[in-house]
Amino acid sequence: MPDFCIDLRSDTVTKPTPGMREAMARAEVGDDMSGEDPTVNRLEALCCEILGKEAAVFACSGTQSNQMGIRAHCLPGDELLIDVTGHIANFEAGGPAVLSGVSCRTLQGTNGILDVTDLEGKIRADNQHLCRTQLICVENTTNTGGGRVYPIENLERIGTWARQHGLKVHMDGARLFNAVVASGRSPAEICAHVDTVSVCFSKGLGCPMGSILVGSKDEIYRARRARKQFGGALRQAGIVAAAALYALEHNVNRLQEDHENARAFAAAIEDIEGIHVQAPETNLVFFDIDRELGNASQLSAKLKEHGVRINPAGPQRMRACTHLDVNRIDVLRAADILAECVRSGFAHLAGASTGPYARG
Ligand SMILES: *Cc1c(COP(=O)(O)O)cnc(C)c1O
Numbered sequence: 001m002p003d004f005c006i007d008l009r010s011d012t013v014t015k016p017t018p019g020m021r022e023a024m025a026r027a028e029v030g031d032d033m034s035g036e037d038p039t040v041n042r043l044e045a046l047c048c049e050i051l052g053k054e055a056a057v058f059a060c061s062g063t064q065s066n067q068m069g070i071r072a073h074c075l076p077g078d079e080l081l082i083d084v085t086g087h088i089a090n091f092e093a094g095g096p097a098v099l100s101g102v103s104c105r106t107l108q109g110t111n112g113i114l115d116v117t118d119l120e121g122k123i124r125a126d127n128q129h130l131c132r133t134q135l136i137c138v139e140n141t142t143n144t145g146g147g148r149v150y151p152i153e154n155l156e157r158i159g160t161w162a163r164q165h166g167l168k169v170h171m172d173g174a175r176l177f178n179a180v181v182a183s184g185r186s187p188a189e190i191c192a193h194v195d196t197v198s199v200c201f202s203k204g205l206g207c208p209m210g211s212i213l214v215g216s217k218d219e220i221y222r223a224r225r226a227r228k229q230f231g232g233a234l235r236q237a238g239i240v241a242a243a244a245l246y247a248l249e250h251n252v253n254r255l256q257e258d259h260e261n262a263r264a265f266a267a268a269i270e271d272i273e274g275i276h277v278q279a280p281e282t283n284l285v286f287f288d289i290d291r292e293l294g295n296a297s298q299l300s301a302k303l304k305e306h307g308v309r310i311n312p313a314g315p316q317r318m319r320a321c322t323h324l325d326v327n328r329i330d331v332l333r334a335a336d337i338l339a340e341c342v343r344s345g346f347a348h349l350a351g352a353s354t355g356p357y358a359r360g
Contacts, residue, residue, distance in 0.1 A: 261327070
């Protein structure tokens, strides 16, 4: 085993920096369940301002804030519409069904992105036999859809269409700030077309935990009750909210660097025989492996032996993720190691041809 590890499995592997830890140690705190944690209150107010919504509630994780959003919009027996690759439908352990009695109707979009043409005809009639179509979920940036930025025109069309038909729209913005940096649009501009938005602080923003859900006062009132029911209401949560405030100040603009490193990595592997890489839009690089070479789990195992961690994202697909704990030298070195692993072969290694595939 080499004495180094270039970890491209996820932007969730980042560790809080000394500056972030210092901000956490200094945080003013109170009992958040009584609304008395000044740092949480400051974070919630700032997120309302940045994302352009009336109200906000801090949550433990992106999964939790998504599920709070679903509960805020839906009743048991409702269904939500979501792209087939959606995190909410695939990687939240059946949360909508378990926590809110909501079924997910998955639709085939393009690279995880929906448009009105995908949604048309999917609202069920008001009829005792049918579930009530209530919510549309969009993911920005898409995760397993390819790390893509939702075109603002799609969001505008979906938002308008949803309002016309009495549906709500929730944006799973776990990587919203990657979309902000990649598109050059403001967060408020992107969020204007949807009702609620969740953002994850523990992805590219580098926090140990934490998420925010924003929306209208009524929606967030209901979401706050859901947070309590889901066991996510906290006491001196200012310690973690301080990390989020620090991240919003220091770690947003630098996401650009992650995107550049993703492009550099993609460019460095595109000529490897048997590897087919998609041009990345953000910090996620997806590439497919020719079957003759072996499968993604086998390549992942081989890379691990050589000090590079990249997770399979499908039987023949890998997902490499850049983040604040890897730099340009690291990703280029990882690309060299990948080339060498492919050249020397990996089909002999143990590696299941089925999941679990990349989630975070
Ligand atoms: C990571 C992620 C989440 C939330 O994940 P947590 O691990 O619960 O914070 C939600 N949606 C998407 C698209 C994600 O990538």
